[in-house]
Amino acid sequence: MSELEQLEALVTQVRRDILRQVHKVNSGHPGGSLGCTEFLVALFKEIMDRKDEFTMDGKDEDIFFLSNGHISPVLYSVLARTGYFPVEELNTFRLLNSRLQGHPTTHDGLPGVRIASGSLGQGISVAIGAATAKKLNNDAHLVYVLCGDGELQEGQNWEAIMYAAGNKVDNLIVSIDLNGQQIDGSTDTVLPMGNIKSKFEAFGWDVLDIESGNDLNAIVDGMKKAKLRTGNGKPVCVLLHTVMGNGVDFMMHTHAWHGKAPSDEQLEIALTQNPETLGDY
Amino acid sequence: MKKHTNTGNKDTRSGFGAGLTELGKTNENVVALCADLTGSLKMDEFKENHPERFFQAGIAEANMIGMAAGMTIGGKIPFTGTFANFSTGRVYDQIRQSVAYSEKNVKICASHAGITLGEDGATHQILEDIGLMKMLPGMTVINTCDYNQTKAATIAIAKHHGPVYLRFGRPKVANFTPENQNFEIGKAVVLQEGTDVTIIATGHLVWEALLASEILMEHGISAEVINIHTIKPLDKDAILKSVAKTQCVVTAEEHNYLGGLGESVARVLAENAPTPQEFIATQDTFGESGTPAQLMDKYGLNADAIQKAALKVIART
Structure with missing residues (x-):
């Protein structure tokens, strides 16, 4: 397999993991998870400079924060399949006594998670803190954070966005999952946010778009460009144009699967569309 | 003393x-x-x-x-x-x-x-x-x-x-605790030993508790004054040891009686040694403008209020 084929195989397997995790416990958030599958696979496999061994401090490596913690199924799958914990543990998603809580937490010592998230709007602030600590420690590595687009409705984000530009936090790449959907409907109908790109630019950020946010090549190219734009006095924002529910035809382009699990029948159809590649857990 | x-x-x-x-x-x-x-x-x-x-x-x-x-x-x-x-x-x-x-x-x-x-x-x-x-x-x-x-x-x-x-x-x-003291988190400080009533105070009310104990002494009442600087974790042993001796307690804090030190102390006592307790605290109210001294007086957060509460709780034993 070529490198791209290997990544594509991993993406398909992660999609299966997401669907099977959510189906088993009849809860969780498949839509946003599927929409960010290619991004997280590309980020962890191709973009970030990571160490094999997880340490909370994350010194001398790139670190990642998931601000929209509800897409935990994709994070857990990618973490497991990049070696942070055994893939069999995906079986415990949302079960009693599991490290794989409904929303990610440090509370139970799950490798790969450095902050609890779920209550929205806090990730950029945390990432700025971690990026600032890296500068104090003379650690030239980067801090990545992924946020939902609906999440930007939380005011804390704009405090953070203002701070990062004003204080030249330029070792930070914030990616926004621009799928245009949130629980109650499209972002335009729930609370229109206007032009997100102009807003970030007006706050002093360097913004770039990844128009095909579900295309591995486009993501890798876009994120490599984003990396090149760090260290220039501005924080970097990547607008990742994705399709919620990507890879499962009946889940795509709708908010309906934001926080809903598929039935047995729906799971079967969804898995048929994503045949096993690297082995189910 | x-x-x-x-x-x-x-x-x-x-x-x-x-x-x-x-x-x-x-x-x-x-x-x-x-x-x-x-x-x-x-x-x-x-x-x-x-x-x-x-x-x-x-x-x-x-x-x-x-x-x-x-x-x-x-x-x-x-x-x-x-x-x-x-x-x-x-x-x-x-x-x-x-x-x-x-x-x-x-x-x-x-x-x-x-x-x-x-x-x-x-x-x-x-x-x-x-x-x-x-x-x-x-x-x-x-x-x-x-x-x-x-x-x-x-x-x-x-x-x-x-x-x-x-x-x-x-x-x-008032600045009255020792300079360069060893601060132990979770460890109450007995500022004054006494036998008739325990006054457990935190923050600005600690000095007021000491002043109250002087007033009480004039009435022939021996008050034990405990400075609880750490509300959580609470020094349960120090509280229980003191009330075993005095059989009654006044808590004093610059905080609502709901949710404050007094409630934490009451829980320890209810579980271990039910004891009459009076609460010096604000009474589920917001504050208002005024000088700090005026406000402490108006809202009953001072030595006089503490000594009165001590007399009241002693009468309940």
């Missing part, structure tokens, strides 16, 4: 500033964040000495708390500084998720707590913060009584790994 002497009125927030200055010199991992109240929090000296370790967050407390949580991930020990109201109620969810639940080593340092904030009035006078903070699992809650103790506590919490809420105040009050 052990006498306590006021060596001169000083504000507890200056004790915090002095402690932070010392930490700046001795611990290079200590960083400070402030939300546009550097002078009020007495953080200027740290800022001047270590500009690279001082972070001005602006009037954006939620982001400040999140940043502090993130900085711990690089091994830093962040001290955040703003008024108690903006340190707690305004940022409760940020503290809950990013600090407490995430078990981050953040020190939330809160000045102008309680009604002695004074003239700014009820919008700024939080009387609910101890309750908010003590309800968070894993959070240590400290309310210091004077300048010396606040300085010692500031230095001590840097050595403690875990989230801490450090509460202090605005006005100049």
